[in-house]
Amino acid sequence: MRWPRQLMSLLFVLALLVGPPIVLLSLVGAPIQGWPTAAQAEEWVQNPLTEQTLTAALTIAAWLVWLLLAYTVTIRVLARLSATVSWLRRMPLPTPWQATAGGIAGAAVFGVSSHAIAAPPPPPTQPVAAGTLYEAGNLTPSDGDVLADAGISVAGGWLPRDVAEQVSAAAALVWLRRRRSYRPRPPGPPSREDSDLAPLPPTVAAVQAALANSTPPPTEPGAASAGSSLLDRPTVAGAFPRAGVGLTGLGAQDAARGLLVTSLLAGRHHPAVSVVVTRPVLAGLLGPTAETLGPRLPRLAVIDNLRQAAEFFSRDHPGRGLGRRDQAHRDTQEGTGQPGPTLIVDEASATDNADTLATLAITSAAVAVLGRWPAAETWQIDPSGRTHHQDGSGLAGLRMCVLSQITAIDLLTVIAHPDTAPPEPGTSGPSRNPALAGRTPQWEATAQDHPVRSGNDKRRVQLRVLGEATLLLDGHPVEIRRTAALQVLVFLAAHPDGADTRQLTHAIWPGLPRRSLTGRLYTTLSDLRATIRSTAGVTIIEHSDDRYRLDPTAVTVDLWHFHHAVRDATTTVATHATAWKAVIDAYPGDLAARRTWPWLDPVREATRRHVIDAHAALASASPDAREALAWLQAGIRIDPYNADLHTRAASALITLGDHDAADHIREGYTRRLAAAGIRPTDTADGTATLRDQPGIPTR
Template sequence: MTQPLTAQTLAVALTVAAWLVWLMLAATVTIRAAARARAGARWLRRIPLPTPLQATATGMAGAAAFGAGAHTGATSAGPEAPLPVAAGTLDRPTGADGVERPDGVSEVGDASGVVVRGGWLPWEVAEQVAAAAGLVWLRRRRTYQPHPPHDARDDTDLAPLPETVTAIQTALTAPTPPAPTTGTAPAGPAGSIASLPSGRIALTGPGALAAARGMLVTAALAGLRHPAASAPLVITRAAARTLLGADIVRPLPGVRVAGSVNDAVAFLASSAAALFRSGWEDAGRPVLILESAPQSGPLAVALAACAATAMFLGAGTAEVTWHVDGAGHTHDPQRPDWVGPRLCVLDPVAATDLLTVITQAHPPDVHPGAGSRPVTVTAPERSRIPRQARGARHSHPPARAVAGRLDLRVLGEPTLIADGTPVPIRRSAALQVLVFLAVHPEGASSQQIVEAIWPGLPAHRLTGRLYTTLSDLRTTVRAACGLAVIDHTDNRYRLNPGFCDVDLWRLRTLAAHAATAVTSTATDWQAVIGAYTSDLAVGHQWPWLDPAREATRRHVLDAYAALAATEPDPRRALDFLQAGIRVDPYNQALHQQATGILTALGEHDTATELADTYHRRLTAAGLPPTDAHHPALHDGAEPVSGR
């Protein structure tokens, strides 16, 4: 202040001012940059991910773009697809033949057979597997013993069938007609015994063991379907252990297990005349599966006497050598131009699954025939076995929909009702999800739902399809009533009980009340009968549905049995038993009780007519009753208590 203003003082003042301005500018820029960074971070956290529908559409568009270039330069058929991968299913898939299939239906491997995880089966063999599965459920229905609801019920026999079987059943929902036979392949269906030439065949190649397993399963199915007109298959214990990793301990129809090669040859030599008299030559010829080619001469003599076929697992001394690839195609290395039949091929897991169902379908109470050591050969005579017979519809009025809530009716034709109006469900997979969640009110994980609707495929590959199905279902229901019908909590999907009423839940509640009441009354049992309007999901043959359908049917059978057991009037008791027979016309216990009452009343002709009708029904379904199961043979059977 005392010194005069000089040039030096002015320069220092300007420098200080400039630094202050620069510091203010730097601070402003820093603050602004930090604010933008925070805003960008918040935007990244809120970035919208594509919906399942958008992701599916994008993936399909990309696949189409890449596929267009790949197909442009194609001049011949590409290499065959690897076999052990199960057939794919899209919500609306297109099969290998270009035919669009409804959603929820497995796509078959090709036009001549069904591809499952671990194998390939010709159409005829796949249909026989589905028939055997249906026979298993009919046997379970026949042997169930209805009892009063308050008694503990054992439903361990309602275990689901193996995964390979359910995958085949799903694929057969919309089958493709078999392709015509071409080339110089032997006559007969692919993979059947009829397609095999007589003599010795050496199986080589990567699919040799899988083809032998397929032949074993094919022979067992043929013996189950036509026990009196099917060629036997003889396999040594050593070969069985090589194919399955274990011994065959349960009887298989049409299959005989020999302790050694000499035992197998001795069986053929001693049974040649019996084989031809029984008509086996009309359905094929006996087949031997041996681990290796023996050097002894008696085998050739036995094969010639029976016109049989011996299949060796590996190279050996044989008239014919078949090289089998992983897909079951056969080629003769000595004749490059010859195209052999395509054989059924199965890995050990798939073969074990199918043999398990065959043994369950095979009647265990039939004595084995002469010369057959560990195996019985009695089974139904029909080639097709109905999977389930629909129960009779009752005249009970349906439940009335409540305003502001959804009413899901799964007893009968599945229907979702909102404010008295049915909600159209466009996707069959969405309808399956609704019924599946109704059967499982406690909820189900995405993996459980996927494995039920699309069996045989890896769950992680189908998660997107499930999300698309659920998104479409939620959109449809929300547009109809504005309610959220499906909750997703704790990684489980379930129907919202606050917004949705289910007739199956009401039936289960009434059955539980009748079972747990200290003194159950006829009113409790009548309430159970009144709630059962029809079979579960009538008209649909989803493989996962069979256990739940049978368990539901048993509720009403128990109620009818309880009413009949406590009814002092035999005529009224007979009415209850006949009503139960209409619900399940295959149940043996109800028929025995009804014939017992008729016999006690002196109506022998009516009792005989009822027994004969039941006999014909079982025979038509592929369940010919034995002496131990024919109701007419139980004239002295005790009628139900109370009379």
């Protein structure tokens, strides 16, 4: 607890303020006892160094030191009082309505009897629209600031919590795709140039970190999911006007981008088109990126005019086209029909095709017009995403997801199809990305800079990051109180050349301003150093020129041993099989297993691929088909989502004549993908693709 230390500090300061004056007054007396006479001054000039003058000088010096201490304490107290007064002035006071509600609640609490009273069931919750965390129409101006906690704020926008969770799921799917499509290559140096090891956009990392550090808000039974996406609920008319809504104000463009991202994320649950948008609107929302990113976005239809939208309704929603308006209206009201796509159009297109838009609005999940829309309601969107009636009558009861252009592009990148540009011949393994060529990734160690000692290493401190991350002293775990401190250790282990303050703060606290994180980093490092120093009596983190690194002479790191094993497998002149087995033996588990830090994925996948390469190489070099199969099965246990290993294992079983086992391994792989939320689909060229589904797990 902090209060005993604070009390001791207060007593110590009081002793310093009160003690010296009491001692000086009791032993010496008052510092000044009248002005010296002329005779005394003349005597002092002739003989300045007497016992009396020295005593007076020391007394005056002691009083000056005490005055300096008293001045410092007074200034600190006044500064603290000033800060407290400023905080009290800024503290929001309850509105009259809140005060009344609080009084009623207090009266109810103190006036209730001791007998249990059965409360009537709560009224059914009204449906809510994308980006809302409250019942439609029940928002008051004083509630707005409180509701900010129900979403995720990132640089350039605000997302409802469930939209952020869908972003995190889509990010996990990206890495699952990369794991599935990786083709083992001959073992090479630890340095990898695989282009698909590039980290995801910073906004995605910020969303993942924010979710990891937040607590899900409580939900009432039967209540709609907070911020649920439009396409998950056909009956959204209670919150989002069925006839469509015009979006104006400073946040209109950002809200349209949020609606685009939200609807495409929700559309991962359905094979049909999720968003229909006019070409000028998409160009205005995404800028020049619309030309390259738009065609890669699944379930997005870009049209030149609203008349083209009718074919998407008739094709993806049979029986719900323009000619079946009444039936579509009944299905939508009853909730039996699948919701149509979200329409986002500009004011000119809506004005020129008012009748068509009114018809399409019946079967759409939502219709948004960028600009005033006289035929329906118009909302004015502020930069925070809150909606206001155009006539100034107050809030419209809906907070929308708002995203800047850069933030929206970052989020759309993780749900877009990967670039289909064919790779160069012979580059199925290492990438020929010019941005990566000739550059050693920061997580790779070098034999010269980080020597690995033999088994009789006398260093007492060990850092294990392969598997469960643990710091050991003489084989016993050292308790690391702060999760951020453990993350610092793993990050420095993965970056043996060190990292500066900016790199550490951006990795551990992505998306937050650095000015607010430098002090937090220093506190974390100070606590970590103190823990290690008090436990082991050594300092394992070096700090020089604003760069932190692990001291290789004070700590052993299993990841560095693994890197050296990989390097030896590519440079040794001995039997390659022995070197490849050494790589496998040096890998007890995934890097920082069960940790979901956003920066981990590229390093973790690069490390895993070295082990997969070793298993595939041993299987290819083995003259015994059963031994080769055993190595392939061991590789599958390392990465159960890799398609190439499963294909090789099935082929090995067919070679051995065990067709039933080959079918079994194929079926098991299909079930594993289905459990992960994906399903393989054969294409014309015999390859396999993935279709997005919800519930993607992370490993």
